[in-house]
Amino acid sequence: MIGWELPPAFSGGLGIHTYNVFSIVGKIIPVDIYLPDMGYSFPQYPFNVRTVKIKSGIAGSVYSHVTNFIEAVNDYNDRVVENFRPEGVALIHCHDWITFRAGIEIKKRYRIPLVVTFHSTEFDRSAYFNPQESIMKVEAEGASEADAVITVSNLTRDIVAHNYHINPDKITTVYNGVKASAYTSGIKFRRERQVLYFGRITSQKGPKFFMEMGKKALEYENNIRFIMAGTGDMLDEMKAYAYNHGIQDKFYFPGFVDFQKAIEYYKKSSVFVIPSVSEPFGITVLESMVSGTPVVMSRTTGVGEALNNALKVDFWDTDVMSSYVVSVLNHRSLMETLSLYGKYEGMSFTWEKSAMKTLEVYRSVWKI
């Protein structure tokens, strides 16, 4: 398996997925995971970690000081191919474009079947605004060279099939999971008339629509507090928005929040809003649901396609979004029903299911 990040070094969606899925897959079949050497030491995992030193595009030996991302990615892929040992390897599995080149090269050299996973596409990351040609080229090539493609939702499957001209039959959707016990146990908090945004504050995630929704909700209900948790390039713009509309005392921007604090925010809030313009999956939706917090989500958030107990809205339609938010806040019966059914539905997304589905994809391409 060729990856990029793994806890405790980084914990983005890709890292969380890698850790959770391969902790289970690794117990069933032997797994080597290639990763960039980040100077971290990893605990004992049910899989082998093989780190690869990157020399270009980074300052010194510390991975977090990436000076030229594209260069670092290229170097990483070359090093993986260089260090790759084909003995006993039955399948290569690459995650996102940053690892595709190495996978394609290894497949060509050693004739080992290739599976690629799209955790996101360049279209999502750019929110369809100026996607980078060079990255799209790598994504298209990875998808077409692969024997099987995994996407995290049908939404992403359709993007890959349509934009990269890939036969949809070659693509399997494997949903992410959530470790529910981390959210269902622990301290109980009283829910407040509080509305939560939690994610990077960048155009892909639609923070502007959250602000607009908040402003509209406040035109009807004065007693609401909005939390915009996270950091990103649009944070200052969002703060300015609140100030310019005279609602700055209703909005709170805590910046980066750690895991414990995030759980507290989920449990104290009455609604979680995810207005993403393009979100391949949306793990925070499941985190909120298992915390018992009702979700108002954009239709362009992938996991929504598999959910009945969440309210879905077009990301730009802040009239409807504010109508849903105010309804949940004003009607306890609605809040409690969404909370109860949402919790059960969220809990049905387990990493065990993701791992089993991944193994099914492996079986479909395995040359035995």
Added chain:
Amino acid sequence: MGKIRHENAGGLQISMEDIIFYFELHQPFRLRPLRMQDKIQPEDVFWEEKNMELFRRISENTYIPATRTFMESGIHSTFSLSGTFIEQALKYSPKTIDVIEDYVKSGLCELMGETYFHSLSSIWDEDEFALQVNDQMKLIRDTFNYIPESFRNTELIYNNRIAEIARNMGFKSIITEGTDDIIKYHNPDYRYLTPSGINLYLRNYPMSDNISFRFSNDRWPGYPLTADKFIKWVAESPGEIMNLFMDYETFGEHQKKESGIFEFVKYLPGYMREYGLKTMNIRDISKYHRPMGNISIEKTISWADTARDLSAWLGNSMQKDAFNRLKSCKNTDKTKIWRYLQTSDLIYYMSMGNPEDFSVHEYFNPYRSPYLAFIYYMFALDILCNK
């Protein structure tokens, strides 16, 4: 072919004689998707375009062709037409009214009494209930020049008290569900009496569902259901009358034309003759059949969902919340709008249902979400009752 005879408890020879078709013809005024920002008048909360589209589609698929088929086949049946159905028919599909009128005039079709708004009024306000029944009777008289003698309540919601009110209003017969609890002791294929003394007829749900739910289900062992197979089952049933009660949309809408449902109907009379069976209207049963006893039903039942109680409407906290809010809105000056909002479908859409009822609920829900049904309903009440 000879008649199939059974012995009843008293040792008397009895045999199946009559098939009783009862059909529900109802359409609600659905609410449009509403937002907090909508500044509209109470009369504009209804989803005109959707209601029209659905009514016209179902008229083409069911109301017009099915009624013609029953009439041309000489089959007796009993219709229950809600006031909201007749209103929409007059507005969106006058032809539907014409074909029903022809069928009624032919003497084959009986019309029943019910609440104008297909409401839940029977379970919370007897005066309101009586008023709505009278409204529907008046509309039936004005539209079809007909005075109903038989009664059915919304979705066969029933208890002794509802039967008593119906009797006090002059009805001679009432129908309800033959629930598992009741048919344990009472074969639904007979005439019974209510404690208040009017005729009571119980739906034979397995036989009714064979047509309405299973007709086109190719995984069902009875598939394909042909007219001769079905009539043979009826003839072999111990009892005198076979109460087949179902939604009229069964014919052409739920079971599509392509399934052969209309051919099934057309072939029924021929096989009925072979087995010595005929069809009969509800109002006439008591002339030919003796009551098999009294049945007392204290607890409220209905034909909805697997639970056969009120849980399809008042099963979750959103529904109770919405229902209470509706009741508290009684003193609005727009009473007609308030009554349209009483239509039980609007609260049924908020049902979370059991997993086994999920597909039924989803099929009927225009918003595909109980949450949205609740949100729109509460906004409509905000508009009507000045939040």
